Amino acid sequence: MSAAYVDLARAHAPLLMIMAPLIGAVLMLVTGTARVSWLVACAVAAAGAYVAMDFAAIVFGGYPQPIAEVGVSLFVDGVGVFAAALIAVAAAFVVSAVGASLKDAGDAASPLALSLMLCIAVGWIGALMARDLIAMIAAVETAWLASTGLVMLNSQRDRAALNGALRMLSWGGVGAAFMLVGAGLVARATGSFAIDVLPLAHIRMPNVAAAGAALIVIGLAVKGGVAPLHAWIAAALGRLGTTYALAIGALGVLGALSVLTRFSAYAIAAPEIGGSISAALAVLGSASVIIGSVQAVGARNLLRLTAYAGASQAGCVLLSVALGSPAGFAAALMQLVAFVAAALALYGGAAAGRVQSLEMLDGYGQRAPLASAAITVGALSLMGAPLTIGFLARWRLVEAGVGAGWWWAAGLVVIASLAGVFYGGRLVERMYFRRANIAYAGDGGVWRVALGPVLIVAIVAIAVGLAPSVLLNAAAKASLMLTGLAA
Amino acid sequence: MTPEIALFCVLGAPVLQALLVMLVPKPPGLRDLIHIGFSLFAAICAAYLVVAVYHHETAYIVLARPLPNVDLAFEIDPLGSMMAAVLTGLGVLHAVHAAGVARAKQERAPSRLLAFIALAMAGVTAVAFSANLFSLFVAYQALALAAFPLVAHRGDDEARPAARAFLATLLASSIGLFLPAMIWTYAISGTLDFRVGGVLAGRVDALTANVLLVLYVMGIAMAAIPPMHRWLPASSFGPFPALVTIQALAVLPAGGIGVLKVVTFVFGPGMAEAALAAQLLIVLVGVGMIVAALIALSKQDIRERLAYSCMAQSLAVVMGALLSLQPGQFAPAGLFAAALQIIALSCAAATLLMAAGTTAAITGRTKVSDYAGLGRVMPWTFAGFAIASASMIGMPPFAGAWAKLWLITAAAGSGLVWAAGLAAAAAILTFTHLGPLAASALAARAPTDAFKRPDGASILLAAPVILAAAATLSLLVSANALAEFLAPIWTGSAAP
Numbered sequence: 001m002s003a004a005y006v007d008l009a010r011a012h013a014p015l016l017m018i019m020a021p022l023i024g025a026v027l028m029l030v031t032g033t034a035r036v037s038w039l040v041a042c043a044v045a046a047a048g049a050y051v052a053m054d055f056a057a058i059v060f061g062g063y064p065q066p067i068a069e070v071g072v073s074l075f076v077d078g079v080g081v082f083a084a085a086l087i088a089v090a091a092a093f094v095v096s097a098v099g100a101s102l103k104d105a106g107d108a109a110s111p112l113a114l115s116l117m118l119c120i121a122v123g124w125i126g127a128l129m130a131r132d133l134i135a136m137i138a139a140v141e142t143a144w145l146a147s148t149g150l151v152m153l154n155s156q157r158d159r160a161a162l163n164g165a166l167r168m169l170s171w172g173g174v175g176a177a178f179m180l181v182g183a184g185l186v187a188r189a190t191g192s193f194a195i196d197v198l199p200l201a202h203i204r205m206p207n208v209a210a211a212g213a214a215l216i217v218i219g220l221a222v223k224g225g226v227a228p229l230h231a232w233i234a235a236a237l238g239r240l241g242t243t244y245a246l247a248i249g250a251l252g253v254l255g256a257l258s259v260l261t262r263f264s265a266y267a268i269a270a271p272e273i274g275g276s277i278s279a280a281l282a283v284l285g286s287a288s289v290i291i292g293s294v295q296a297v298g299a300r301n302l303l304r305l306t307a308y309a310g311a312s313q314a315g316c317v318l319l320s321v322a323l324g325s326p327a328g329f330a331a332a333l334m335q336l337v338a339f340v341a342a343a344l345a346l347y348g349g350a351a352a353g354r355v356q357s358l359e360m361l362d363g364y365g366q367r368a369p370l371a372s373a374a375i376t377v378g379a380l381s382l383m384g385a386p387l388t389i390g391f392l393a394r395w396r397l398v399e400a401g402v403g404a405g406w407w408w409a410a411g412l413v414v415i416a417s418l419a420g421v422f423y424g425g426r427l428v429e430r431m432y433f434r435r436a437n438i439a440y441a442g443d444g445g446v447w448r449v450a451l452g453p454v455l456i457v458a459i460v461a462i463a464v465g466l467a468p469s470v471l472l473n474a475a476a477k478a479s480l481m482l483t484g485l486a487a
Numbered sequence: 488m489t490p491e492i493a494l495f496c497v498l499g500a501p502v503l504q505a506l507l508v509m510l511v512p513k514p515p516g517l518r519d520l521i522h523i524g525f526s527l528f529a530a531i532c533a534a535y536l537v538v539a540v541y542h543h544e545t546a547y548i549v550l551a552r553p554l555p556n557v558d559l560a561f562e563i564d565p566l567g568s569m570m571a572a573v574l575t576g577l578g579v580l581h582a583v584h585a586a587g588v589a590r591a592k593q594e595r596a597p598s599r600l601l602a603f604i605a606l607a608m609a610g611v612t613a614v615a616f617s618a619n620l621f622s623l624f625v626a627y628q629a630l631a632l633a634a635f636p637l638v639a640h641r642g643d644d645e646a647r648p649a650a651r652a653f654l655a656t657l658l659a660s661s662i663g664l665f666l667p668a669m670i671w672t673y674a675i676s677g678t679l680d681f682r683v684g685g686v687l688a689g690r691v692d693a694l695t696a697n698v699l700l701v702l703y704v705m706g707i708a709m710a711a712i713p714p715m716h717r718w719l720p721a722s723s724f725g726p727f728p729a730l731v732t733i734q735a736l737a738v739l740p741a742g743g744i745g746v747l748k749v750v751t752f753v754f755g756p757g758m759a760e761a762a763l764a765a766q767l768l769i770v771l772v773g774v775g776m777i778v779a780a781l782i783a784l785s786k787q788d789i790r791e792r793l794a795y796s797c798m799a800q801s802l803a804v805v806m807g808a809l810l811s812l813q814p815g816q817f818a819p820a821g822l823f824a825a826a827l828q829i830i831a832l833s834c835a836a837a838t839l840l841m842a843a844g845t846t847a848a849i850t851g852r853t854k855v856s857d858y859a860g861l862g863r864v865m866p867w868t869f870a871g872f873a874i875a876s877a878s879m880i881g882m883p884p885f886a887g888a889w890a891k892l893w894l895i896t897a898a899a900g901s902g903l904v905w906a907a908g909l910a911a912a913a914a915i916l917t918f919t920h921l922g923p924l925a926a927s928a929l930a931a932r933a934p935t936d937a938f939k940r941p942d943g944a945s946i947l948l949a950a951p952v953i954l955a956a957a958a959t960l961s962l963l964v965s966a967n968a969l970a971e972f973l974a975p976i977w978t979g980s981a982a983p
Binding site (some may be wrong): 383 | 552647
């Protein structure tokens with residue numbers, strides 16, 4: 001009997017991935033105290049992550065498991081499954097990591113904050129499972145508004161956060177408008193809002209379709225913090241509580257980049273518009289690598305530095321997708337894993353000691369050795385140090401790029417890594433070779449619960465760098481399953 | 488013990504050593520015992536590997552497969568095992584000396600200092616035993632990261648910027664130049680494995696070969712090729728035990744070993760396609776040797792003087808390796824000269840830096856002008872200093888003489904007489920900045936206030952200096968055997 005339920009649950013796993021955190025988000029509003037809310041949120045997020053991982057294992061493990069057609073608007077493909085599993089796991093880490101700092105938001109606001117975090121995950125996972133453009137945009141906006149709400153919630157602690165929320169609203173609104181107009185243009189040119197038909201559709205007006213797809217890409221790039229379209233990110237993250245930065249900077253950006261990857265993969269596969277989208281992604285990706293790297297080198301706030309480094313990483317994602325080959329898509333998925341691992345390690349390590357400015361890192365290695373270790377691993381991954389997931393991801397990009405004759409992409413990867421040496425080295429030097437600033441000496445947070453998930457991420461970043469075959473195989477299969485599993 | 492186990496031990500023992508030293512900071516006696524004991528164990532394992540290679544045994548271990556078709560792997564070969572044996576052997580002496588200096592100078596955080604010394608030794612042995620370019624790159628980066636805390640050890644306003652410059656130069660050059668070269672090589676050959684005869688042999692045109700050679704040689708900044716040498720003077724801000732590790736036993740030799748391995752196993756001896764870039768680089772390193780020796784002459788601080796002196800010696804390694812790319816029968820001679828020069832550099836530089844460290848610990852003096860007459864009150868230490876100076880200069884019968892003899896032979900035999908001239912000029916300039924210093928220390932009147940420590944130098948500080956100095960005589964009796972031992976890397980059978 002129970003086996004039948006398990007099979008039923010597995011058949012509807014995509015729906016469960018969305019519904020589990022969504023139900024949890026609603027439950028947050030009635031659970032009352034912060035601690036109970038957190039425990040429920042952890043349970044729900046863990047359940048969602050388990051379902052997503054189980055589903056991914058079935059899909060990429062080659063088991064002959066039938067995947068159900070779910071409703072009218074959900075559509076499951078390889079990139080979606082891979083990225084959804086990544087988001088679900090990241091959400092579980094984020095929710096469990098914020099437990100130790102819940103009181104920062106105030107007891108009354110904590111359940112709402114947790115609810116918004118779960119909504120962010122729901123939105124992005126939903127967008128990854130969307131079959132048509134309108135459903136995708138609706139899901140994206142759900143996630144974006146939840147992110148904005150989280151930043152607004154932080155204004156109880158610091159009024160300056162309102163500025164960040166306002167920026168997010170305005171830039172997010174622009175992005176949404178771009179996406180809606182783009183969806184309309186694509187539908188006009190192809191006769192359908194469906195994403196999965198793009199590669200095979202008879203496109204009557206290629207220029208219109210290309211313009212529409214480019215607008216959708218730009219709209220998603222705004223939300224993914226891709227430079228130079230990331231004007232909201234410094235204001236939003238710079239004054240954000242460190243634990244909330246995990247939800248926006250890691251989970252939110254990961255979601256946007258995942259959806260961008262999925263949509264771009266379909267658009268590039270369309271012969272009439274693929275070249276244009278590829279060129280747009282290549283230009284945007286190159287700009288993001290260069291601008292993000294330069295900004296990260298000059299940043300004096302750890303959260304902003306991480307955000308800018310993320311923009312550089314996002315550029316690598318776009319470059320990988322721009323290649324338009326299965327190898328490129330697989331490289332993009334690896335870049336996403338590398339990004340979220342580094343972001344979780346850096347934001348999480350900072351959250352343990354409530355570190356915001358770089359000065360607060362002085363002597364952090366003595367005050368919070370485990371958090372410092374996590375930050376070090378994150379920095380090493382961002383600089384593409386060998387035996388980290390960051391190196392692996394960049395190597396895959398270089399391999400795919402060189403294979404396609406894009407030698408300049410390898411050059412950009414080198415630029416990103418060189419910049420990583422400078423800003424990553426600066427973090428390490430401050431943590432381990434400077435004396436602690438007396439003003440921050442009390443903010444140790446050495447053994448906070450938050451460190452558990454963060455350290456796991458740091459260990460995973462190294463472990464995957466050492467033995468990446470499972471992840472590489474999953475990414476390779478995901479890139480080949482672009483045409484959809486349910487079709 | 489099998490060669491695989493010995494190889495694993497020689498790579499892993501220093502890492503375990505570092506962990507234990509950090510975990511057992513007190514009592515200092517136990518900490519020092521662990522440090523010395525593990526160094527000795529690593530040296531024994533390395534010596535065992537030399538014997539194993541001599542008996543044509545093989546060992547290949549894979550630690551991870553981080554990329555498809557690319558392993559993080561290490562294997563024994565004549566070059567790697569010989570270098571590891573020499574460096575870990577000297578490492579035992581250095582371990583004893585570092586323990587002595589840490590006590591005599593009451594260095595801050597001595598456990599951290601000793602731990603990173605051990606990690607740096609792990610890095611250089613990993614470089615020596617690397618089985619492919621990827622493993623070399625990983626070991627190189629790990630060594631840079633392990634050595635960075637040694638430079639920054641004091642944590643003051645001088646050490647921190649110096650450490651930043653150190654790390655930025657080494658990592659930036661490796662990522663900006665070495666990594667692209669590695670990617671390019673992979674794209675051309677489809678493999679990153681080292682092969683006798685060179686993976687690029689017969690696969691590249693002249694333009695590609697020349698560009699790749701420049702990328703590799705400049706990218707391996709640990710060899711201190713100008714203008715990638717800025718990390719070397721920056722490292723002078725570290726404490727003396729750190730200097731010995733960086734300039735004599737780990738970082739600088741790793742640069743030489745790296746260049747030698749790339750030239751031998753990636754390009755292959757006598758690769759005519761890369762001859763143009765090789766000649767231009769020989770000009771660069773030759774002029775660099777002379778300029779470095781001149782700068783050393785201008786430096787009054789013994790740490791800075793020895794840093795530039797070591798740089799000149801390291802460039803001689805690179806010159807030898809580059810000479811091997813010249814077509815003709817003298818290509819193996821260049822490789823042999825480079826290998827000898829690494830051994831000579833390590834022995835002499837370790838002796839000089841340990842002697843300077845002993846002097847600083849006992850007398851508090853670091854200015855060369857204050858060295859006059861110190862040999863009268865510290866005869867053993869300055870006897871070692873004088874012997875090592877003679878070796879650096881290239882005076883027979885010390886190790887440096889044989890290395891330079893082969894270097895000049897390779898240059899002249901390849902038709903590059905001017906290169907031989909540059910090497911000879913650098914040797915003369917080395918004499919000017921080390922010869923009078925050693926002579927003055929031994930011959931001048933003894934200072935009346937020589938000792939900061941009334942009990943003088945302990946045996947921990949004096950014995951390693953004199954034993955390392957004695958090692959510079961080793962090539963007098965072992966050069967021929969060494970040539971036969973190393974022969975397989977360039978010919979497969981015969982000595983040069």
